[in-house]
Amino acid sequence: DELEPIFLSCVIGVLDCGGAEFEDGEEVYDAIGGLLQGSSADCKNEDDIRDICQQINGHAASKQVLLDTPVQLSQISAECGKSAGDLGLTVDARKLEKAEAKLKQKQGRRNERDSQKTTSPLVLEEASASQASSKKDSRVDLSGKNRTYDIRIENFDVSFGERSLLQGAELSLSTGRRYGLIGRNGLGKTTLLKMLASRSLRVPAHITILHVEQEVAGDDTGALQSVLESDTVREGLLTEERLLNARIANGTAEGMETVRLSEIYAKLEEIEADKAPARASIILCGLGFSPKMQTLTTKEFSGGWRMRLALARALFTWQTTILVVSHDRNFLNAVVTDIIHLHSQRLESYRGDYENFVKTKEDRLKNQQREYEAQFQYREHIQVFIDRFRYNANRAAQVQSKLKLLEKLFPDNFEKLSPPVLQLDEVEFYYNTDQRLFTQLSVSADLESRICIVGENGAGKSTMLKLLMGELTPVNGIRHAHRNLKIGYFSQHHVDQLDLNVCSIELLLNKFPGRNEEEYRHQLGGYGITGELATRPVASLSGGQKSRVAFAQMTMPCPNFYILDEPTNHLDMETIEALAKALNKFKGGVVLVSHDERLIRLVCRELWVCEHGNVRRVEGGFDEYRDILQEQFRKEGYL
Incomplete structure (x- = not known):
């Protein structure tokens, strides 16, 4: 039945007074049910009144009731101009006041809840794992018999919040072997390690697990x-x-x-x-x-x-089986005996080092492609194949697309600066007089520079970057920087410099206010932080995803000179290659510190070697530096 205008004329004042959005029909009934029951209309039945309240709640706001209810506005206007007595309606004033008070009380509670939402501490999504196990496996584990140190976990799932990372996966680790776990950033490699370390996935009780994080956190622990x-x-x-x-x-x-x-x-x-x-x-x-x-x-x-x-x-623990996450192909080639590839929500194992993995995977996919094309001849089926096997190591089209995208992420629409653009002249620096890091340090860089700083740990590489940026002041000597120089800095501890309690969009908004959300999304999207990733708390992102957010933040003000301190620590191999390509296309200057041999080879034409309180220049890139080291080792009898 239609909602009578006579009831509307009575309740509109209450609803307008509150101006609240009701959570359900019961709240509407609590606010105006008593008022309606006190009228002399025919809607005395409680169920009828609850139905009316449900209809009112179905609209977006109380004012919208007038527009959406099937009544004539002219009729309502005429009726509302009459007195309650003329309408034959008896309204209990106390019930009216009580309804209005209840409505205001609900609005107050709602405002209080909204306030708490804005000030409540961050609650992060949590990772979870589940697996199928048999009673027989459990009995064997508890009995202590057959205490092998091999690990085999079958048919398990891993998720992070509502996002599924692995489905129906299998993991086999043979004792004494060294496994390299690889895969693109954000697919769940670190989460899988945490599930193993926390024993959320069932590992035999007699096996001890040591979990070493991506990097020891910088805190007050000795x-x-x-x-x-x-x-x-x-x-x-x-x-x-x-x-x-x-x-x-x-x-x-x-x-x-x-x-x-x-x-x-x-x-x-x-x-x-x-x-x-x-x-x-x-x-x-x-x-x-x-x-x-x-x-x-x-x-x-x-x-x-x-x-x-x-x-x-x-x-600190005895060496048995090793499962390591790394994006350094040289390290993987030198250390691991097996590769485990995480992709498409599953795990695939390959015997041998990383180079053998690439070759085997390419051969396997070529065979699969031939078999597939022999079965399906239509274009749409071929497209399904391409989509299904787009994780191919070559992935030519996909990689080229990403490279072209990243090439645009280092904008170079800036004026050319006459050298010297950045210079340290006869600089001396130390944190304390007992440990002089640099004496008479003289270096310079311009917009054509592609320089990598190398040297032993603790030789002062990061300190030198801070001197170049002006974050540290020389004890003696001069730092000169062009007046129009704009430096973009990527710290090796970049995660410490990100606000982990906000989402990526808010992080950019706080750093660079005054732009619309679409601009922030576009900036993040260029680095692969798209869709719901951009609205998740930064703390919930993987190490590689946090690095991408840091890159998005660094490049947004369009610097003309980049100083990068270990930029590849958490990046997958594909992204490292794309970063190298982008840096080579960039028209400004680049100085970086890196242990990634491939990045150095691809980008840097000059090396600065930190040693003995000074820096010596090596032209010719990484190969020249390697030859110098080998010759030095021969003279010292190490080779």
Whole structure:
């Protein structure tokens, strides 16, 4: 039945007064149901009144009721001009006041909830894993029989929030072999490692797992303590011991807890927990950490030293099976015995190093392509094949498309600057007088420069970049920069400089206000942060995706000179190649620090070697530098 105008004329005032959006018909009923029941109209039945409230709630706002309800506006206007008595309507004033008060109260609660939403702490999506397992497997695991150190996980899924990363996947790790886990950024490599480390995926209980993060976090943890904490079994026992001793000391411990404490002491003795600090110290010493350095906090170390800390954490446990995520093809060729390729929500295994993986994969896909084309002759079927196998290592069309896109991401519509554009002249610098990093440092760069700074960890590469940028002031000497020089800087600790509590769009908006959302989305989209990725908290992105956000932020103001400190740490191989191509197309200057041999070969025509408190120039690129090192090693008897 149609909603009578006579009821509308009574409730419009209440609805307009509140101006609130109701969550459901019950809220509408709570606000005006009593008022309607107090009228002399025929809608006395409670179910009828609830139906009316549901109709009202179905519209976007209270004012829209007048337009969407099937009544004549002229009739409503005429009726509203009459008195309630003329209409034969009796309205209870107290119920009217009560309805209005209830409506305002609901609006107040809603405003309070909205306020809490804007100030509540960030809640990140969490990764989860599930797998099918048989009772037989569980019984074998619990019985302790057949204690192999091989790992085989079948038919498992991994997701991050609502996004599926792996479906029906299988993972086999044979004891003693070294596996390289590869795949494009954001597909779930790091998440898979976390699921294994947390045992969200079922790993036999007798197998100990050590999880080394992408880079040791820079915080107030001491270097030695950071290594000790990598032994989660020892740390867990020590933590439990402290808690139980505290309960015993204040008299709140129960009898079983005293027994548990004895078990903990026995276990600590079994694993020789008291010898762990000395063993960790020896490992650190072997990696170049002096006794004084071992007491420093992790945030005081450069990226190179933090990577050594990560290696020390790995060496602190005995070596068995290794599963490593890396985008460095030279490292993979030198270290791994097998490759595991994550793509299309599944895992594929290949025997051999990375080069063998590329060759085998190409041959496999060529065979698949021939078989497929033999079966299907129509163009649409061929297109299905192309779509299905677009993860081909060559992926010529896709890669070329990405390269063309990235070439545009380093805009060069700026004026040419006459040299010297950036110069350090007779610079001396030190953090303390006992450790002079540079004496009489003289270097210069212009818009044609493609320079890589190399040298041992701790030689001062990152410090030199900060001197070039003007972030550090020389103790003696002069820094000169062209007045129109605009530097874009990418830090090796770029994640520390991102606001992790906002989404990527908000991050750019806060950094570069005054533009519309489409511009921010376009900037992020150029680096692969598209769709819902751009609206997710930065903290929930993968390491590679965070790097892409940092690149988007760095390039947005259109610098004419880039200083890049380890830009490839979290980038996949395809993106590294695209970055190299983009830097070569860029018309401005480039100075970078990198351990990625391929990036150096592709981009840099000149090397600055940091050593002995100074810098020497090596022209001819990486090959020339390698020949110099080999000759030096021969003279010293190492080769």
